[in-house]
Amino acid sequence: MSVIAPKFKFSEFVKSILDNLFWFLLIFALIGVPLVQIILFYVEMPVINGELLTPFLALTWLADPSRTLPILKAFMTTDLFRIAAFPGFGFAALLAAGTIFVERKMLAKLQLRVGPFYCGKIEGILQLMGDGLKLLSKEIIIPAKADKPIFWAAPVIFVGAAAAFVALIPVAPGWVVADVDVGLLAVFAVIGFFPIITILSAWSANSKFPFIGGIRALHQMVSFEIPLILSLLGVVILTGTLNLSEIAASQSAFPWIVFLPVGAIVFFITILAELERIPFDLPEAESEIVAGWLTEFSGMMYGLVQLGTYLKLYAFAALFVVLFLGGWNGPMIWPPFPEEIITKGIEAGPITVQIPGLPLFSQETLNGIVWFVIKTVGVIFFILLPRGVFPRIRIDMLLSLGWYKLIGMAFINIFIALGLLYAGVLGPGGML
Amino acid sequence: MTTELPPGLALQKVDERIMTLNVGPQHPGSGHMRIIVQIDGDYIVACDPDPGYVHRGEEKMAEYRNYITNIPHLERPVIHDSCNILYPYVLGVEELLGIEVPERAKYIRVIASELNRCIYTMYWLAIYGIFLGHSTMFMWPAGDRELLIDLMEKMSGARVTHAHFVPGGVRNDLPPNFEDVCLRQVNYFEKRIKEYAAIFYDNPILIARTEKTGILSRQDAIRLGTTGSVLRASGVDYDLRKKEPYDVYDELDFQTNVLKEGDSYARSKVPWLDMMESCRIIRNALEKMPKSGSVRVKLKPNPKGGDDSVYKRVESGRGSLGCYIVSDKKPEPYRVKLSVGSFRNLIALPYLLKGEKLGNMPSVYWSLNYWPVEADR
Numbered sequence: 001m002s003v004i005a006p007k008f009k010f011s012e013f014v015k016s017i018l019d020n021l022f023w024f025l026l027i028f029a030l031i032g033v034p035l036v037q038i039i040l041f042y043v044e045m046p047v048i049n050g051e052l053l054t055p056f057l058a059l060t061w062l063a064d065p066s067r068t069l070p071i072l073k074a075f076m077t078t079d080l081f082r083i084a085a086f087p088g089f090g091f092a093a094l095l096a097a098g099t100i101f102v103e104r105k106m107l108a109k110l111q112l113r114v115g116p117f118y119c120g121k122i123e124g125i126l127q128l129m130g131d132g133l134k135l136l137s138k139e140i141i142i143p144a145k146a147d148k149p150i151f152w153a154a155p156v157i158f159v160g161a162a163a164a165f166v167a168l169i170p171v172a173p174g175w176v177v178a179d180v181d182v183g184l185l186a187v188f189a190v191i192g193f194f195p196i197i198t199i200l201s202a203w204s205a206n207s208k209f210p211f212i213g214g215i216r217a218l219h220q221m222v223s224f225e226i227p228l229i230l231s232l233l234g235v236v237i238l239t240g241t242l243n244l245s246e247i248a249a250s251q252s253a254f255p256w257i258v259f260l261p262v263g264a265i266v267f268f269i270t271i272l273a274e275l276e277r278i279p280f281d282l283p284e285a286e287s288e289i290v291a292g293w294l295t296e297f298s299g300m301m302y303g304l305v306q307l308g309t310y311l312k313l314y315a316f317a318a319l320f321v322v323l324f325l326g327g328w329n330g331p332m333i334w335p336p337f338p339e340e341i342i343t344k345g346i347e348a349g350p351i352t353v354q355i356p357g358l359p360l361f362s363q364e365t366l367n368g369i370v371w372f373v374i375k376t377v378g379v380i381f382f383i384l385l386p387r388g389v390f391p392r393i394r395i396d397m398l399l400s401l402g403w404y405k406l407i408g409m410a411f412i413n414i415f416i417a418l419g420l421l422y423a424g425v426l427g428p429g430g431m432l
Numbered sequence: 433m434t435t436e437l438p439p440g441l442a443l444q445k446v447d448e449r450i451m452t453l454n455v456g457p458q459h460p461g462s463g464h465m466r467i468i469v470q471i472d473g474d475y476i477v478a479c480d481p482d483p484g485y486v487h488r489g490e491e492k493m494a495e496y497r498n499y500i501t502n503i504p505h506l507e508r509p510v511i512h513d514s515c516n517i518l519y520p521y522v523l524g525v526e527e528l529l530g531i532e533v534p535e536r537a538k539y540i541r542v543i544a545s546e547l548n549r550c551i552y553t554m555y556w557l558a559i560y561g562i563f564l565g566h567s568t569m570f571m572w573p574a575g576d577r578e579l580l581i582d583l584m585e586k587m588s589g590a591r592v593t594h595a596h597f598v599p600g601g602v603r604n605d606l607p608p609n610f611e612d613v614c615l616r617q618v619n620y621f622e623k624r625i626k627e628y629a630a631i632f633y634d635n636p637i638l639i640a641r642t643e644k645t646g647i648l649s650r651q652d653a654i655r656l657g658t659t660g661s662v663l664r665a666s667g668v669d670y671d672l673r674k675k676e677p678y679d680v681y682d683e684l685d686f687q688t689n690v691l692k693e694g695d696s697y698a699r700s701k702v703p704w705l706d707m708m709e710s711c712r713i714i715r716n717a718l719e720k721m722p723k724s725g726s727v728r729v730k731l732k733p734n735p736k737g738g739d740d741s742v743y744k745r746v747e748s749g750r751g752s753l754g755c756y757i758v759s760d761k762k763p764e765p766y767r768v769k770l771s772v773g774s775f776r777n778l779i780a781l782p783y784l785l786k787g788e789k790l791g792n793m794p795s796v797y798w799s800l801n802y803w804p805v806e807a808d809r
Contacts, residue, residue, distance in 0.1 A: 112571060208453055209453075285565060286460045286461065290459060393641060395789070
């Protein structure tokens with residue numbers, strides 16, 4: 001085993017917890033309980049056995065376990081849950097954290113290395129947590145001549161924009177934070193924010209390398225936004241809607257990648273460029289301009305930008321899934337919830353336990369989530385893969401690729417879509 | 433009295449469009465040196481390489497130590513290529529002292545020198561890979577280099593800085609069974625470096641990025657005094673192992689790799705092709721080497737040279753590497769001057785970078801087969 005990492009002893013871990021038990025209890029009593037109460041005020045309380053639960057009665061689940069699930073279910077219907085936990089930030093951050101881990105291990109395997117190994121018992125699974133703690137503990141250094149308010153705000157706005165992007169992604173039928181009818185337009189609007197944030201942070205740092213990096217990022221994002229938007233027009237033409245949930249639902253028979261492979265390829269390449277992944281990582285090209293527009297960020301500001309980057313990666317991969325790979329649609333692989341647990345309860349020896357409030361999710365929802373996650377992980381894998389295979393390209397090659405080749409291919413895609421529409425094969429009132 | 437400031441520090445009136453970038457000495461794309469680059473948009477209008485950050489005074493130190501104690505510190509400038517940087521010094525001292533080297537020692541020297549050339553080139557290639565943003569090409573050579581480092585460790589006892597060459601032969605004989613292990617490792621190594629073509633040298637993005645950038649024509653390459661792989665990539669068939677064979681290179685069967693293009697891609701490809709030739713040389717030398725015999729001539733303590741001077745040069749991983757030794761009948765040399773290939777190749781950098789794009793700077797700079805520490809000595 002490791003000689004570098006100190007030996008983990010469970011007894012010492014328990015002892016350290018017991019040592020701090022008083023503080024845990026104090027913090028829970030002073031902060032945790034009021035926080036839970038505040039959250040519960042936003043929850044529409046269910047009526048259980050003819051009695052309306054109030055936020056104060058809600059804590060009675062501690063005494064009466066049968067109330068746990070109804071309260072949880074009521075909480076799950078709130079916007080707070082959707083934004084913070086399931087289709088929103090928490091779910092995306094979890095997938096993003098998994099992405100970082102997979103990226104490290106996969107690249108390590110490709111490059112005949114081991115990758116993260118010591119942190120956490122299994123294959124360095126806690127490495128990300130360690131890195132996060134390290135970034136939190138680092139001093140934040142701001143250049144003396146920086147434009148401080150903008151420089152401070154840039155990482156926060158970056159994460160905010162990435163989270164706004166995440167909010168537009170439908171994960172399962174009905175599970176989306178913001179179900180807007182012009183969802184795709186909203187996506188374009190959010191994507192349009194990123195170059196502004198990048199150039200603001202780069203310019204406000206008042207340093208040469210970030211400035212060059214910011215200009216490069218601006219060139220790159222602006223010139224790839226046009227093929228990105230054009231490549232998605234084919235899907236819009238065939239579905240006749242901008243609502244992402246409806247686009248996903250329209251692919252119950254077949255995904256659009258079957259008919260629009262050109263658009264899917266163009267969209268995938270523009271994803272790589274928008275995400276500044278290798279081979280398009282010119283704004284962060286380290287051998288030329290140190291770390292590009294990230295050069296002056298330190299401590300948790302850098303951590304926030306990285307968080308935003310990986311949220312963005314998840315959101316783009318999910319967008320690809322929703323638009324081209326059929327979103328949540330897929331064969332039913334999730335087993336149905338056993339009915340007798342709801343009707344009869346679980347027989348545990350002499351007593352029968354009735355669990356009210358089951359099931360939490362319907363079978364269709366769970367199946368949709370599973371398919372969505374499988375497809376998204378697959379797309380993320382292909383986004384990560386070029387990093388191990390390609391070198392970085394140059395800015396003039398990038399621009400000619402964006403302006404000449406990708407835009408041309410995007411138009412070909414639009415013509416394919418129009419042809420399918422007017423031939424009456426697909427689209428509203430089509431054969432399929 | 434006015435003191436003249438170095439170019440990067442002096443205030444100079446420049447066009448408003450032009451931005452001066454200090455690439456280095458603290459920069460991921462510079463090594464232990466600084467390149468002062470003036471850019472107009474994305475184009476480099478002027479470039480001024482500024483080495484000297486790792487000057488160690490090796491040549492001055494050599495004047496205070498005798499011929500034997502000079503060995504461990506003279507190899508410090510290029511620890512990855514330590515056999516080759518000692519080679520001209522050892523050859524020169526042998527000529528000064530009039531020593532005849534045993535045949536087996538000559539073969540061992542050739543093997544060690546070729547192994548070191550590969551070790552250096554792999555390190556150089558790893559950095560070339562990461563300069564182009566290809567992280568796999570950083571990890572693979574750095575890992576495969578271990579094969580040869582293990583061989584050198586078996587031979588000399590040290591992973592780097594072997595101090596294996598001494599006037600009169602090599603320090604130790606080969607360990608038992610070395611020939612078989614060496615043949616096996618070198619064959620596997622050759623198989624591995626051939627795989628680099630698929631991921632790196634045949635990569636369409638790499639070719640599109642480095643081809644026709646930083647072109648050094650044949651005339652310019654000769655006029656600027658470049659050596660080694662840079663010269664051979666510009667179409668000049670010049671290899672000291674062929675032109676001025678030392679030790680047993682004239683008995684071995686190998687060829688020099690010459691490419692005509694003279695661009696960054698050709699300059700990056702020649703060392704890779706040279707590594708395959710090195711594998712061939714090692715196999716050939718292992719075949720022809722006398723199986724037993726002395727490997728070292730016993731020297732007197734504190735040997736003294738005559739009133740003489742000698743200049744010897746060898747083909748190192750970076751090109752011609754010369755050593756000029758002046759002796760004045762003392763145990764210490766009067767003067768030791770190293771003439772290194774890195775510095776000669778660096779002279780070409782401002783000419784190559786002028787008018788290039790900033791994105792080409794790392795590939796052009798590192799394709800010159802330049803090692804900052806060696807240039808500073």
